[in-house]
Amino acid sequence: MDTDLVNKAARPFLAGLKRLILVAALAVCPVAGHAAGEPGTVQLGIVSPPDRSVLESPLVNLVVRVPSQAVDELQLFVNRRRVSLPKRDYSRYTVCFDGIELYSGANDLKVVAMKGGKKVEELHARVFYRSDLTSDASSAPDGFKRFQFHAYQTEKVCMPCHQLEFATASEGETPAASSPCYQCHKKLLSSYANVHGPAAVWSCLSCHSKRGTPKLATVKPDSKSCFGCHEDIWSSMKYGHGPTAAGSCATCHDPHASNNRYFLRVSAGDLCLGCHEEIATKAHVIVGFSNAGHPVRRTPDPYHPGREFTCISCHNPHAGSSPYFLQNYDESAPISDFCKKCHGM
């Protein structure tokens, strides 16, 4: 992966940058915007993400190397959809963009380099946003590799201009602007309506270990860290639901932010069907007069006023005291007690 990042033509440029490390380290600001390369030796290219990367986040950073005077605008297309990029200083050799939104599964990032309104070159990086929540995104095509950015070999390209040593950073609440993660990961929070408590106060290091291997890794299973702050009311229940029982909380919950309530990665109406596709097509619970089975969505939930009727109306996503984790239902009672919660008497 590291050799992908440092292409041959760019080596003299990097050697130049290395000499600048001292200079950058002395700068008060964590980013030295004036780092210079050696004009003429820099080749246009996508530095990050490398081609054929696998990511598990809906956002990716884009870093492009631009030779001096060669470019005055970059245009970005994600799977052919134009994404507007903010203005950048193209005389700096490296231009960086935070939080490019990805589609679930395959993404083609096409960067078109422009000069004076004309196309100079077209660059591509293919990335795969992997998720266990949809069968078509659960495994990447052959030849794609999980991108691990935070490792010295990969980070060193950025180090002349960015602070990537976190040993002394605080693990607690941090003002956004002084968080060592803010500059490159702000959109992880700012792009979404609901932000999770510890992420909202930028205590990123309360879950990502400074001394972890790989760097900034989280404790596995996820539940170990979640239960540090949330009461574990589920482990003691008789029946645990697959991914919850395995402690894979972050499969369903985005630990940072989401537009869905409870930071669900996918809306409550679609969440379960990614892993239980068959429920959408077969009659469920009971076959009604429409022969379509019990409705599982697009109707109000009589039991939870104000909410749409979904799988969660009947099933607890975590655990329960019946084999199918039926909400507030104990298997020792007749099943009709459960039905009566919504169907009167």
Ligand code: HEC
């Ligand atoms: C030549 C110096 C330089 C290098 C090398 C560099 N950056 Fe940057 N980066 C900057 C500057 C300066 C900014 C501040 C925003 C701006 O003015 O473009 C920045 C901003 C960013 C941002 C935030 C962009 C935004 O939209 O707010 C990200 C993300 C980023 N850099 C990632 C990286 C990564 C990853 C690397 C290494 C692969 C890297 N940078 C290498 C100078 C550099």
Ligand code: HEC
């Ligand atoms: C110089 C920019 C930069 C800074 C600063 C930075 N990151 Fe990253 N981080 C990246 C890039 C680039 C990736 C690759 C995925 C992407 O593009 O979003 C990444 C990926 C990650 C990943 C996924 C695993 C990996 O290594 O690829 C984690 C976790 C992460 N960052 C956490 C953090 C945390 C926590 C902080 C603050 C302590 C932080 N990062 C600071 C640029 C940065």
Ligand code: HEC
């Ligand atoms: C509540 C715990 C928690 C907090 C707080 C937290 N994270 Fe994470 N983060 C996780 C978990 C869990 C993952 C998934 C890691 C995995 O399964 O590989 C993750 C993944 C990531 C990733 C990579 C996504 C990918 O490709 O896998 C980035 C980037 C990241 N976190 C950055 C941050 C930043 C920046 C902050 C602070 C604003 C932060 N995190 C706060 C738990 C947390």
Ligand code: HEC
């Ligand atoms: C450092 C403490 C901390 C950790 C670790 C943590 N959380 Fe949280 N979580 C909070 C706080 C604070 C809130 C917001 C206050 C509240 O609603 O309880 C919250 C809220 C939530 C909510 C919304 C609850 C509601 O009723 O609105 C969910 C869902 C959640 N967290 C899931 C998780 C998951 C999943 C993990 C593990 C990946 C996790 N949390 C790890 C502190 C934490």
Ligand code: HEC
């Ligand atoms: C199969 C998906 C899934 C998994 C796995 C999962 N959750 Fe949830 N979680 C949900 C859904 C869906 C809701 C919303 C329930 C609702 O709307 O009533 C929720 C709600 C929550 C809430 C807030 C409301 C409540 O019920 O207390 C917390 C806290 C929470 N989950 C934490 C966790 C933790 C910790 C784990 C891992 C041990 C976990 N979740 C695993 C789907 C999941």
Ligand code: HEC
């Ligand atoms: C990440 C994949 C995943 C997601 C998302 C998921 N499940 Fe599951 N579910 C499983 C696994 C794995 C099992 C245990 C293996 C099995 O019996 O199929 C399971 C088992 C179940 C069972 C018991 C099935 C049986 O025959 O014993 C029910 C009921 C269930 N899930 C409902 C739900 C509901 C409701 C949701 C949404 C809140 C959901 N699942 C989301 C993976 C998932």
Ligand code: HEC
């Ligand atoms: C969480 C609430 C809830 C629970 C619990 C529930 N239902 Fe329903 N049921 C509904 C809703 C909502 C409808 C759709 C009614 C409508 O659209 O007017 C429905 C419709 C039906 C229908 C009619 C289907 C059709 O063709 O229109 C039958 C039969 C039925 N339920 C049986 C049951 C049985 C048997 C149980 C217990 C195993 C049960 N329900 C549990 C909410 C619930």
Ligand code: HEC
């Ligand atoms: C009206 C309540 C209700 C709703 C809504 C509901 N279920 Fe169920 N589900 C049940 C009951 C009751 C059972 C017990 C077995 C049975 O009677 O079919 C069950 C069984 C299951 C099972 C195990 C048996 C099987 O058929 O495979 C799975 C998996 C499951 N449900 C998933 C889901 C998913 C996914 C959704 C949403 C798309 C959903 N359920 C919506 C009540 C419901």
